[in-house]
Amino acid sequence: MSKVTVVGAGNVGATCANVLAFNEVADEVVMLDVKEGVSEGKAMDMMQTAQLLGFDSTVVGCTNDYEKTANSDVVVITSGIPRKPGMTREELIGVNAGIVKSVAQNILKYSPNAILVVISNPMDTMTYLSLKSLGVAKNRIIGMGGALDSSRFKYFLSQALGCNANEVEGMVIGGHGDTTMIPLARLATYKGIPVSKLLSAEKLQEVVSSTMVGGATLTKLLGTSAWYAPGAAGAFVVESILHNQKKMIPSCVALDGEYGQSDICIGVPAIIGRNGVEKIVELDLTADEKALFEKSAAAVRATNAALKEVGAL
Numbered sequence: 001m002s003k004v005t006v007v008g009a010g011n012v013g014a015t016c017a018n019v020l021a022f023n024e025v026a027d028e029v030v031m032l033d034v035k036e037g038v039s040e041g042k043a044m045d046m047m048q049t050a051q052l053l054g055f056d057s058t059v060v061g062c063t064n065d066y067e068k069t070a071n072s073d074v075v076v077i078t079s080g081i082p083r084k085p086g087m088t089r090e091e092l093i094g095v096n097a098g099i100v101k102s103v104a105q106n107i108l109k110y111s112p113n114a115i116l117v118v119i120s121n122p123m124d125t126m127t128y129l130s131l132k133s134l135g136v137a138k139n140r141i142i143g144m145g146g147a148l149d150s151s152r153f154k155y156f157l158s159q160a161l162g163c164n165a166n167e168v169e170g171m172v173i174g175g176h177g178d179t180t181m182i183p184l185a186r187l188a189t190y191k192g193i194p195v196s197k198l199l200s201a202e203k204l205q206e207v208v209s210s211t212m213v214g215g216a217t218l219t220k221l222l223g224t225s226a227w228y229a230p231g232a233a234g235a236f237v238v239e240s241i242l243h244n245q246k247k248m249i250p251s252c253v254a255l256d257g258e259y260g261q262s263d264i265c266i267g268v269p270a271i272i273g274r275n276g277v278e279k280i281v282e283l284d285l286t287a288d289e290k291a292l293f294e295k296s297a298a299a300v301r302a303t304n305a306a307l308k309e310v311g312a313l
């Protein structure tokens with residue numbers, strides 16, 4: 001029996017739970033929220049699609065009842081506030097740090113061996129906070145940002161190339177922020193062909209810029225942050241863990257000397273399997289890419305420093 005808990009049954013959490021159930025990634029999906037009745041209602045609504053969509057997974061909702069989450073294999077944390085138009089992800093730290101820390105502590109009481117997938121923003125800092133405050137092995141804490149940003153990168157590349165997004169490869173590393181993420185245009189390919197051979201330098205730069213503000217563009221259109229791709233990206237990471245797929249997914253993980261960084265959680269390609277982070281893949285970055293990565297790490301560190309100011313660490 002495999003079990004996944006999703007904390008926060010808002011836009012991202014409920015979408016993630018829905019994808020997990022629809023794709024039968026886990027036998028049981030539990031949604032937990034502080035808002036009375038919301039998780040229960042959304043779970044019942046999803047269960048009423050089971051006969052229509054033909055899935056056998058069970059979705060259960062609960063209001064702040066951590067006992068229901070007991071013995072989860074993987075727990076996805078989406079609880080917290082999302083950004084509004086004009087806000088940066090970093091501005092959410094004061095409220096979300098308290099929520100993420102208390103949620104993670106409660107979760108571990110009932111699922112001491114769970115692997116945690118942190119989605120709440122600012123995600124790199126929330127992942128670092130979870131690592132520092134919970135004292136669990138670093139392979140068990142994974143921040144989800146790179147899976148989403150890479151999917152957005154591939155979308156914008158496919159739009160520029162006029163092709164199917166599934167035929168494009170590309171990844172985004174670094175922090176999960178509008179100015180900190182690094183879409184690796186040099187390594188992006190269409191059916192093995194470097195995209196730099198197919199798109200002009202200007203067009204490629206346009207794709208990179210659209211990717212970096214991809215979240216902000218949607219926040220402006222929607223009035224709140226996006227949920228379909230973030231929820232699906234969370235489920236994608238959960239599936240690689242639970243089904244031991246060992247996919248290479250750009251993920252926010254603790255670095256201990258890799259990429260010349262320590263005492264930080266930031267996006268790099270990692271092999272994600274049943275043990276969580278199975279391996280960190282070290283790319284051979286160019287001097288320019290290394291400089292961008294260092295700048296990104298410095299920005300993530302600056303946000304991490306705010307954890308002390310808000311009393312979370």
Ligand SMILES: NC(=O)c1ccc[n+]([C@@H]2O[C@H](COP(=O)([O-])OP(=O)(O)OC[C@H]3O[C@@H](n4cnc5c(N)ncnc54)[C@H](O)[C@@H]3O)[C@@H](O)[C@H]2O)c1
Binds near residue numbers: 007099103122225
């Ligand atoms: N990492 C990413 O790629 C990514 C992408 C999109 C959104 N996000 C972040 O994910 C978070 C959720 O976004 P959303 O759009 O789903 O927001 P939302 O407001 O729709 O949902 C958040 C839910 O968390 C619940 N919540 C608040 N405190 C809680 C607690 N202590 N315990 C349990 N539940 C609690 C709220 O009641 C709400 O239902 C935000 O921080 C957002 O910025 C991250």
